[in-house]
Amino acid sequence: MKAFITGISGFVGYYLANKLVSEGYDVLGISRAEPKRKATGVEYILCDINDRGKMEKIITDSRPDHVYHLAGPAFIPLSYEKPNIAYGTIVDGTLNLYEIIRKHRLSCKVLYVGSADVYGHGDGTPLHEGSPIVPMNPYAGAKACAEIISKQFYHTYGIQIVSARPFNHTGPYQSVDFVCSNFAKQIALMEKNGESTLSVGNIEVERDFLDVRDVVDAYYLLMQCGTPGEVYNVCSGTCTSLKNIISWLFMNSSIQQHQIFVAPEKLRKVDAPVRVGNHDALVRDTRWFPKYKIKDTMHELLQYWRDNLEKLEK
Template sequence: MIVLRALVTGASGFVGGYLTDRLTQLNYEVMGISRTEGLQNKSRAISYNCDILDQNKIEFAISEFKPDYIFHLAAPAYIPNSFKEPKHTYNVIFNGTFNVLEAVKNIGLNPKILYVSSADVYGRAGNRELISESDNFDPINPYAASKACAEILCKQFYETYGMQIIIARPFNHTGPGQADDFVCSNFARQIAKMSKSMSIDSKLLTGNVDVSRDFLDVRDVVNAYIELASHAKIGEVYNVSSGVPITVRNIINLLFQESGIKNYNIVVDQEKIRQREILRRTGNNEKLVAETQWKQTISINKTLSDLYNYWRENV
């Protein structure tokens, strides 16, 4: 029996953790690398603990492990921080991607590489009814711009060196274990805390609740990444999305419904309003569905229920 090897960058992150778990369940031999820890089949591997900006260590990890697949997730994920640290954002996302691609080229391997970009590269295109992969870049923050630059880099390595690179553009995703910097997890934590304390003052602090987004469960997202790496066309770009918008207000209502709290107040906190907020962003997932065996299996109601119960156990 042939055992396939998968290397995951950013393995200690929210999505990276789910991806390494899922790959392990599917009997891949998995190497996870990040700044904080290196993992081999979920056991700590000190020699693979490295920063994505350390090209020598990245090259060592890839040359030693010899992966069949590389899932490149490593990146600072919280967009507001990209305004505070734009140079760091560009450095990790663009130069980190260059280090991975250059290491593969130098070693002479030819693994399939899934580069995980972001739907944020579409920027204001998000105000259209449904965004397709053919829509142009229009990044409006350092995170999105650096992701767009890294995509161009991937395209160049594919064209110049024939490397087997596929690009995923995930839309919003959430699930149990997500940090409370992110909108759904933040609301779920606040509401779980209210529920446990039996607070009379059920006041939820929010940003703009009338924006709509396209949410997937993180477990569906990592399944999409594996399907793309296995079956997608080399050199192509794929949205990873549900294709269905939901407003932040509806997400809040579903979380309160899960909690059983009937009387609550939504209070807009001006500090939570993002600069140049995109009002609507929904992704067309027809290409992903048509060219792989992926399909959404977890509803937004189930995702929010699991997320709320996660915080009930952790506040």
């Protein structure tokens, strides 16, 4: 079996590539930037998803059985400053991919990876796939548009597309643009430099966190068992406050006392107080269930940054 991953150089792409190799797939992936780390046994090609000619050649030459569509900017604050990039990559890139599949009548199955950000604030209760779509930022708007395109291409052209709405996920190798990794790196630096102040944004919020390895397991199972034309939340079904994330990180550190500083520049323009998902559909159709506890993931994430800081010094 052949698998094709768009956005393979991203945080999730690395873990997904490793997962697919372990399952016996021949894996090929594209990205605009050279990956910082590569999975063993995977073919990497530099390619912009909007480069129609190059994309067409790669896909028609490889003729994948499964396509995992991850490509697109993931850092929400950047989408406020450059909404054209969010829409151009996520919406136009998705349309470009599907048009190639349609034009060449490829029989591959596709997993479109959207975002739970499409739900907006919600009302604090577990969000299910039928909950209202209220995107509150350009990133979420672009993801919602691409999800609609996915459903339309399934109904109109019969392309076998399953859509995922992942909630927050984290783990080693995640960029410091994202909250858990940012906290972990800061605390690793605090240990190293004998400091005691952690700089944060709004830590009153509660989010539904998963370990990235549970997320890629869900993506793999959705490709095997997910119903084309349907959307699935990928989430734990439980809330974790950022205060708890910070507490778990400090529990695993050597720091005895610390202070919290709320940095105004880290406060988001729009920030839902609580966002938690319902994963009943995912569990029903795939028998997936999370294996990793976020408390343990925080221990691994902190250790990753300790090790990484040492490597950067060498």
